[in-house]
Amino acid sequence: MTKDNELVQVAKIGRLVGLKGELKLNIHCDFPEQFHKNASFFTDKNFKLEINTFSAKKKLVSFKGYASREEAINLVNINLLTTKENSQKECILHEGEFFWFDMVGSILKDEEIILGVVQDIQRIGSNDYLIIKTDEKLTKKNLPKLFYVPYIDRYIVDFDKDKKVIQGKDTLGILENS
16 A cells, blocks of 8 residues: 555544434544545445445434444444545645645744654644654753644644645744643
8 A cells, every 4th residue: 555545534433323324423534525425435444334325414424235223333433544545636625724644744843943743633622733742852851752732823834745844933932831
């Protein structure tokens, strides 16, 4: 599998709803349009699922081959995954928008100081936070090994996707006060 075909989680199947195999879909991405009839996804249990019906308003989904409550119960708590390549094909980004997987592994700089590398991104409430693994030179100065930076204009000035460098502003202060 190439790097573009690595899998990323886009949703988690929740509880059963009703009698016809419908399930609550907990979407873990900003692109609900990828969930539609006939869309297929990999699972963390090593099989594929194909959507039969999806209600964007109610976030309810049913899958082909799981038409009853008794069949669908086996899908509760399963993660739905897609390839990076498929995400790039299915999801339309606007100017200044990026996929999380584009940012993970990027260097965070404040001025010319390398603060660390984006280890992960987490949504807390309505904000996304970059989880930064602090550069070793800074941890030797007794600064925290990990810190969180809100992905908002106040702190994130620029992201160069090709160079994998995020230019931060006042992010050194976040690290020092973590």
